Amino acid sequence: MPAPRRFSRRRLQESALALVDAEGLGALSMRSLAAALGTGAMTLYNYVEGREGLEELLVEAVMAEAVCEGVPSDDWRADVRALATATWRAVRAHPDVIPLILTRRTFDEATLVQGEALLDALARGGRSGAGLLVGLRVVTGYVMGFAQAELAGPLSAGRGESVSAITDRVRALPPERFPRLIDAAATAAGSDPRAEFAAGLEVVVAGLDAAPPA
Amino acid sequence: MPAPRRFSRRRLQESALALVDAEGLGALSMRSLAAALGTGAMTLYNYVEGREGLEELLVEAVMAEAVCEGVPSDDWRADVRALATATWRAVRAHPDVIPLILTRRTFDEATLVQGEALLDALARGGRSGAGLLVGLRVVTGYVMGFAQAELAGPLSAGRGESVSAITDRVRALPPERFPRLIDAAATAAGSDPRAEFAAGLEVVVAGLDAAPPA
DNA sequence: CAGCTTCACGTACACCGTACCTAAAACCTT
DNA sequence: AAGGTTTTAGGTACGGTGTACGTGAAGCTG
Numbered sequence: 001m002p003a004p005r006r007f008s009r010r011r012l013q014e015s016a017l018a019l020v021d022a023e024g025l026g027a028l029s030m031r032s033l034a035a036a037l038g039t040g041a042m043t044l045y046n047y048v049e050g051r052e053g054l055e056e057l058l059v060e061a062v063m064a065e066a067v068c069e070g071v072p073s074d075d076w077r078a079d080v081r082a083l084a085t086a087t088w089r090a091v092r093a094h095p096d097v098i099p100l101i102l103t104r105r106t107f108d109e110a111t112l113v114q115g116e117a118l119l120d121a122l123a124r125g126g127r128s129g130a131g132l133l134v135g136l137r138v139v140t141g142y143v144m145g146f147a148q149a150e151l152a153g154p155l156s157a158g159r160g161e162s163v164s165a166i167t168d169r170v171r172a173l174p175p176e177r178f179p180r181l182i183d184a185a186a187t188a189a190g191s192d193p194r195a196e197f198a199a200g201l202e203v204v205v206a207g208l209d210a211a212p213p214a
Numbered sequence: 215m216p217a218p219r220r221f222s223r224r225r226l227q228e229s230a231l232a233l234v235d236a237e238g239l240g241a242l243s244m245r246s247l248a249a250a251l252g253t254g255a256m257t258l259y260n261y262v263e264g265r266e267g268l269e270e271l272l273v274e275a276v277m278a279e280a281v282c283e284g285v286p287s288d289d290w291r292a293d294v295r296a297l298a299t300a301t302w303r304a305v306r307a308h309p310d311v312i313p314l315i316l317t318r319r320t321f322d323e324a325t326l327v328q329g330e331a332l333l334d335a336l337a338r339g340g341r342s343g344a345g346l347l348v349g350l351r352v353v354t355g356y357v358m359g360f361a362q363a364e365l366a367g368p369l370s371a372g373r374g375e376s377v378s379a380i381t382d383r384v385r386a387l388p389p390e391r392f393p394r395l396i397d398a399a400a401t402a403a404g405s406d407p408r409a410e411f412a413a414g415l416e417v418v419v420a421g422l423d424a425a426p427p428a
Numbered sequence: 429c430a431g432c433t434t435c436a437c438g439t440a441c442a443c444c445g446t447a448c449c450t451a452a453a454a455c456c457t458t
Numbered sequence: 459a460a461g462g463t464t465t466t467a468g469g470t471a472c473g474g475t476g477t478a479c480g481t482g483a484a485g486c487t488g
Contacts, residue, residue: 004453006466006467039468042467046467050446112395132394132401141414145358148362149351151318166319169321191344203348203349203421207425209424210421211417220436256438
C-alpha cells in the first residue's frame with residue numbers, strides 16, 4: 001500500500017559511515033546526513049528511531065565488518081585470538097565511531113554472533129558457568145579497553161591533532177615524578193599498535209590458560 | 215587586582231558531580247550547572263574551557279576518588295590488584311560519568327599518579343620496555359572494558375531501566391542460535407559484580423605472571 | 429582619586445533534535 | 459474507474475544547547 005521506500009538501511013549506514021569517517025563524529029546530525037542523502041531531515045525518522053537509532057545504525061555498520069573466518073577451529077586459543085582481533089580491526093578502521101561503540105551496549109546481529117562464538121571457544125577451553133562469564137568479560141573488556149586507549153593515543157592521529165599529541169604531553173611532565181610514564185610514552189610512540197594488541201592478547205590468553213576456571 | 219573569584223574549582227566539581235549523580239548526564243548543561251550554583255551560564259566560562267573543560271572537570275573529580283593505600287608494597291601482584299580495584303570502584307561509584315571517562319584520554323593528577331604506580335608495580339614484576347607497556351595496556355584495558363560492560367549491563371541499573379533490562383533482552387533471543395549467550399546472561403544476572411571483577415583481574419594477573427615479558 | 433585589570437553575566441545567534449502537519453504516492457476496495 | 463486508506467516524504471516551528479561578544483562593576487595600584 002505505501003509509497004516505496006527511497007532508501008535502504010544499508011544505504012543509510014554507508015552514507016552515515018562515510019560522513020563520519022570523512023568529517024568526524026561532530027559532523028553527523030540529522031540534517032547533515034539527510035543532506036548527504038539529498039532529502040530532508042524529517043525523512044530520516046521514517047528509517048531510524050531518532051538520534052539514538054541513528055547512532056545504533058552506525059555501530060551496527062562497524063561491527064558488521066568484524067568478520068572472522070575459520071572459527072570455530074579445533075584450537076580454542078586460536079579462536080579467541082581470531083575473534084578478538086577481528087573485532088578490534090573493525091573498530092580500528094573507523095576510529096571516529098569508537099565513542100559511540102564505547103558508550104553503548106550493542107545488540108546487533110554481528111556482536112551477538114561474535115559473543116556466542118567467543119563463549120563457545122572459551123567453553124572448549126574448559127570454562128563454564130561463572131568462570132565462562134569471567135572469561136568473556138576479560139576478553140571483551142580487553143578489546144574495548146584497548147580501543148579506548150586508541151581514542152586519542154599515540155597509536156592513532158586524532159582529527160587535527162599530531163600523531164603524538166599525547167606523547168608530547170606526557171613528555172612535558174615532571175620527570176622526577178613520572179619517570180616510568182614518560183618512558184612508556186616514548187616506547188609507545190615507536191611501537192606498532194598491531195604488535196601491541198597481539199602481545200596484550202597473548203597475556204590475556206595466557207591468563208585464561210593459567211587461571212583456574214573456578 | 216581582580217574581583218575575587220566566587221567559586222573554587224572544587225566547588226564546581228562537587229556541584230557538577232552532585233547534579234550528574236542525581237539527574238543523569240543529560241541534565242548537565244552550562245545553564246543547569248550555573249543555575250545550581252546560583253549564577254549565569256557565561257560565568258562558568260571563567261572557570262572552565264567550554265563544555266569540553268566542564269566534562270574534564272567531572273572526570274577529574276571521579277578519578278580523584280580512586281585513592282589507593284598501601285602501594286607500593288613488597289608484592290607487585292597485590293599492588294596491581296589494589297590499583298585496578300581502586301580505579302574501578304571510583305568509576306563505579308559514579309556510573310553516569312562513565313561515558314565521559316570512556317570517551318576521553320584523561321591527564322589529571324590522579325590518573326597520572328595511578329598510571330605511574332601501576333607501571334612501577336609491573337616493573338617490579340620483571341617487565342620493562344615494550345613488555346611493560348603491554349602490561350599497562352592489559353590492566354588499564356581490562357578496567358576500562360569492565361567499566362564499559364557495566365554501562366547498561368545487568369550489573370548496574372541504568373537510569374529508568376530495570377536492573378536486568380539487558381538480561382531480559384538476551385533471554386528473548388532465539389535459543390537455538392545463542393544458547394551460550396542466554397546462559398551467560400542468566401549467570402550474570404545472579405552474580406556479584408565485585409566478585410566478577412576480582413575473578414577477571416585474577417585472570418589478568420595470572421596472564422602477567424605466565425606470559426613472557428618478551 | 430584615576431586607571432587598569434579582571435571577573436560577572438546578560439544578550440543574541442547558530443545549530444541541534446524532533447513534535448506536528450500537509451501533501452502526494454501506491455495499493456485495496458467497490 | 460473512482461474513491462478510500464495507508465504509508466512515506468518532507469516542511470515548519472519550538473525549545474534547548476554551546477558560546478561569541480559586549481557591558482558593567484569590583485578591587486588593586488599608581
